[in-house]
Amino acid sequence: MEISDAELVARAIAGSEPAYGELVRRYERPLFSLILRLVRDAAQAEDLAQDVFIKAIRALQSYDPSRKFSSWLFKIAHNTTIDHLRRRGLDTEPLESGEDDDFGPLRSIADTTIAGPADELERRELGEALDRAVGALRPEYREVMLLRFRENMAYEEIAEITGLPLGTVKTHIHRARKEMAEILSAMGYGR
C-alpha cells in the first residue's frame, strides 16, 4: 500500500531522509512537466523544479497537514514559475509553439501501455498534437488547463494554487477549452 503524502511529510519532518526522497520522486515528473510547458526550456524547467522542491523542503515545517500536499507544492511551483516568467518578461506574451522549442524531454517519453508500432505512431501523433494545442494557449490558460485536466484538480484547488478568484478560474478553463477545441479541429481532429 502506498504511503500517503501526509504520512511522508510527517516522517520527513521527523528527519527521515527516504521520506524526503520519496516526496521528491513522487512529484518530480508532474511538477517538471507543468513548469516545462510554462517556460518551454528544459534546462530552465529543471532549475525551477529544483528551486521549488528546495523551497518546499525548507518550508516543510510550516506546511499545514489539513491542506493537500500537492496543492501546497503546486502553489510554490506556480509562484516560482510566475516570478521567473516575470523576470524574463514573458508573462504577457503568448508563447508560440514552434519547432525550435526545447521540448526534448517531452518527445522522448515512451508509453509502455502501447502495444505495437502503429499504436505507438498514433499515440505519438496525438501526443504531439495535444502538445502543440496546449502550447498555443496563453500561459494563464495553459496552466489552469494542465492543473484541471492533467493533474485532475478541482476548481477550488486551482484557485488556491494560482491565487485567482474561483470565477476567473472557471472562465479561464471555459475559454481555454474553446480555444483548444478550435486548435484541434483545425488540425483535422473530430472531422
Added chain:
Amino acid sequence: MPRETTRKPAFEKLPAAWLEAEARGDDSAAEEALASLMTRLPEASPRPGFAARVLRQSGVVKARRDLFARRSVQWAIAASLVLAAVSLLVVPGVVKAVLSPFAGSFSVAGVLGGASQLFVLAGRWVSAGAAYWRLASDIGSACSLALSKPPGALLLLGLSIVGAGAFRGLNRLMSPERSAFHAPSH
C-alpha cells in the same frame, strides 16, 4: 498557430468524443472527455539523479566529503607533523641518555671492531640491493626494447586506452549523477 492539415488522423476517438461534447454544449461530458484525452499528453522527466540533487542542495543529505577535507583530520595531520619536528629536536638527547649507563664499557678497539662489522654489513646490504636493481634494469631494458618496435608501442597504447575506458566506466558507475543527459526512463 497550429499548422492546418488536411490529413485525418486515425487515432481520433478521444479527440472526437471531446469535440462532439463541446459542440453539443454538454459541459460535464466535455470535461470528462477532455480529462481522458489529456492523459495522452506526454509527460516529461528531469534528468536522472534529480531527487538526489535536490536532497543534497537542500541540505537533507550531506555531500560525501574528501577525508582530508575534514577539519579533524587536518588537525590530526598538523599535530603529527609538529610532534615529529619536536621529536627530532629531542632525539640526540634521548640517545645520549640511553647510552650513558654503558659509557664506561666502550673502548677504541671495541668501537673500531663494531664499526668494521657495520661496514661489512652495509657492503652486503648494498650488494644485495644492487642485485635487485640489476634485475629491475634487465626488465626495464626488455620492456623498452619491446616498446621501441611498433607492435609493442601499439600494445601499450591499446592497453592504456582499455585501462582509461575501464577507469571511466567505473567512475561513471560510482557517480551516476555525472551523466548529465539521458534517455528518460518510463
